Structures are given as C-alpha cells and as structure tokens.
Amino acid sequence: MEERNKTLGEFIIEKQEDFRYSTGELSRIINSIRLAAKVVNYKVNKAGLVDIIGAAGEVNIQGEDQQKLDVYANEIFIQTLINREIVCGIASEESDDFITVCGSDNSHSNKYVVLMDPLDGSSNIDVNVSVGTIFSVFRRVTPVGTPVTLEDFLQPGTQQVAAGYVIYGTSTMLVYTTGHGVNGFTLNPAIGTFYLSHPNMKFKEDGTIYSINEGNYVHFPQGVKDYIKYCQMEEGNRPYTSRYIGSLVSDIHRNMIKGGIYIYPTSSKAPDGKLRLMYECNPMAFITEQAGGKASDGFRRILELKPTELHQRVPFFCGSKKMVEKAEEFMAKAESNS
Numbered sequence: 001m002e003e004r005n006k007t008l009g010e011f012i013i014e015k016q017e018d019f020r021y022s023t024g025e026l027s028r029i030i031n032s033i034r035l036a037a038k039v040v041n042y043k044v045n046k047a048g049l050v051d052i053i054g055a056a057g058e059v060n061i062q063g064e065d066q067q068k069l070d071v072y073a074n075e076i077f078i079q080t081l082i083n084r085e086i087v088c089g090i091a092s093e094e095s096d097d098f099i100t101v102c103g104s105d106n107s108h109s110n111k112y113v114v115l116m117d118p119l120d121g122s123s124n125i126d127v128n129v130s131v132g133t134i135f136s137v138f139r140r141v142t143p144v145g146t147p148v149t150l151e152d153f154l155q156p157g158t159q160q161v162a163a164g165y166v167i168y169g170t171s172t173m174l175v176y177t178t179g180h181g182v183n184g185f186t187l188n189p190a191i192g193t194f195y196l197s198h199p200n201m202k203f204k205e206d207g208t209i210y211s212i213n214e215g216n217y218v219h220f221p222q223g224v225k226d227y228i229k230y231c232q233m234e235e236g237n238r239p240y241t242s243r244y245i246g247s248l249v250s251d252i253h254r255n256m257i258k259g260g261i262y263i264y265p266t267s268s269k270a271p272d273g274k275l276r277l278m279y280e281c282n283p284m285a286f287i288t289e290q291a292g293g294k295a296s297d298g299f300r301r302i303l304e305l306k307p308t309e310l311h312q313r314v315p316f317f318c319g320s321k322k323m324v325e326k327a328e329e330f331m332a333k334a335e336s337n338s
C-alpha cells in the first residue's frame with residue numbers, strides 16, 4: 001500500500017513487531033490515545049461555539065487556572081485508558097497524584113504506565129491558537145500484579161517505550177515514536193481517520209528559527225542572553241527568525257519540519273524553568289532524538305536526568321542538533337566565566 005494512504009490503525013498493526021515485548025498492549029495504548037485525540041479534537045474545534053472556554057474555576061498543582069477544556073481533555077484521556085484496561089497507572093499534569101488503574105478483575109496485571117499533559121498551551125484556547133496533548137509511556141519496574149508505585153513513573157527518559165503528541169492546529173496531527181523513528185498522522189475529520197502524512201520525520205541538522213519568550217530576557221541566565229544576541233547578529237545566515245507561539249507542541253512541531261531551536265530556560269522568575277520533565281520534556285526529547293535532533297537542560301541530556309518528583313520542572317533546549325550544541329556552548333562559556 002502507498003505509504004501516504006496508510007491509516008494509523010494499519011501502521012500500528014504493521015509495526016506491531018517493533019514494540020518490544022509485543023503483546024499488543026502498547027499498540028492498544030496508541031489506539032486508545034488515537035480515539036481520545038479524536039474526541040478532544042472535536043471539542044477543541046467547537047470551543048469557540050460553546051460555553052467551554054474560560055477557567056473551570058479550579059487551579060491545578062502548577063497553580064495555573066484550569067481551563068474547562070483542560071479538565072475535559074484530562075478526563076477523556078484518563079477514562080479512555082482506564083476503560084480499555086491497558087495500563088496499570090496514569091499521571092497527568094492536571095492531577096496532583098498518579099492514578100492507580102486495576103483491571104475489572106481487580107488485578108494489577110497490566111505492564112505500562114502513561115504520563116501526559118492532556119492539553120498543553122491551554123492559555124491559547126480562548127485566542128484560537130493551536131494547543132496540544134503530550135504523552136509518554138514506560139513499562140512498570142515494580143512486579144506485575146502489585147499496585148503501581150511512584151517508582152514506576154519516576155524513570156529516566158531513556159526508559160520510555162513510546163512518546164508522542166497530538167497537535168490541534170490548522171489540521172489535527174498525531175506524531176509518535178516507539179524508538180523506531182518518528183511518524184506523523186493527519187486526521188481526516190470528514191471520516192475521523194488518521195492517515196500517515198509525515199513518514200519518518202527528521203529535524204534538519206541546522207536551522208534558522210529560534211523560539212524563546214524574549215519578554216523574559218532580563219531574567220535569563222547570561223549564557224541564554226549571549227545565545228539570543230548570537231541569533232540576532234548579522235553574520236552568515238543570521239540574524240535568525242524569532243518564532244514563539246507559546247504552545248510547546250506547536251513550536252517544536254514547526255521547528256522539526258523547518259529546522260530550529262526551542263528554549264525554555266531557568267530565570268529569576270522560574271529558577272527550575274517552567275516545563276515539566278516527566279510529561280513535557282521527556283516525551284518531546286524522545287521524539288526529538290528519534291528525529292535526529294538534540295534535547296538538553298542546557299548542559300545535560302534530558303533523557304538521562306534522574307527524576308525526583310512527578311511534576312518537577314527542568315530547563316529545556318530542544319531542536320536541530322547544531323543549534324542546541326551552539327546554545328550549550330554559550331551556556332558552558334558563561335558558566336566557566338561565572
């Protein structure tokens with residue numbers, strides 16, 4: 001079959017043997033995320049029409065107003081995963097603690113945990129800017145048959161067995177990896193089917209787009225300030241283009257296709273950075289590396305960071321390999337001068 005006409009369902013079946021320990025559970029996880037993404041997509045696309053915009057009046061563990069769509073998306077992804085009895089635990093940006101999932105037979109026989117940001121960039125919802133879902137999948141490390149523990153979630157990113165994102169933009173796409181490259185699927189809303197539209201996605205080794213919230217410039221570490229000035233200098237293929245949507249999935253998706261770097265550094269306002277390691281940086285780093293790019297905290301490879309807390313934040317430098325390496329050079333130089 002012509003690659004581009006392949007549906008996500010056909011692709012998953014075809015790649016079944018790629019999944020280590022392929023008992024079909026991982027395929028079923030991707031399939032359940034596919035279903036939940038279609039349901040959330042429908043609501044996101046109608047957000048302007050129904051009274052679903054605006055804070056739900058609650059605040060999540062990050063101290064951020066929970067938009068109704070955040071709450072809705074969180075419930076849809078959690079319920080879909082629970083209903084299909086394919087995971088033993090779920091962690092979400094919108095839920096303070098992880099959720100233990102035991103099957104209808106009250107066993108804890110499932111082998112995988114899912115961590116997710118159900119609707120990242122949700123502050124963009126009511127201004128009609130694209131938002132995304134990010135997910136990360138690990139095999140549990142504690143014995144199957146026992147209730148899942150925090151240890152099953154706090155694994156380094158190198159242990160991920162799958163990761164992906166859904167981008168609810170001008171079109172809705174699901175992009176994921178199981179460690180065998182990155183593939184993008186675009187939803188045909190007329191028939192509710194995802195089609196393989198971006199096979200074997202790759203970051204350009206270099207690029208000319210930098211994505212950072214320059215409004216925080218005065219609060220940035222010196223290395224980041226120096227790198228921003230480097231991007232803005234008239235030399236060679238610089239100055240680069242500044243593009244920042246304020247939606248992690250959208251910024252990284254664009255940079256993967258066009259070449260670029262996304263940076264969310266530490267600052268005096270955010271001493272650990274803003275992005276969460278477990279369900280934003282780890283999955284996006286896994287995808288980035290599988291697409292030939294690079295992801296670090298400015299010094300260390302994101303995927304090798306040993307997590308200590310479920311909602312911990314880390315600085316994030318992610319994108320075209322040469323651009324991340326250049327930014328890391330400025331970080332190291334500033335560090336050695338301090």
Ligand code: P6P
Pocket residue numbers: 120121122123213246247248249251274275
């Ligand atoms: P700022 C959205 O809240 C998010 O987590 C990412 O999607 C986005 O890149 C970043 O925060 C935007 O943060 O501080 O620049 O508004």
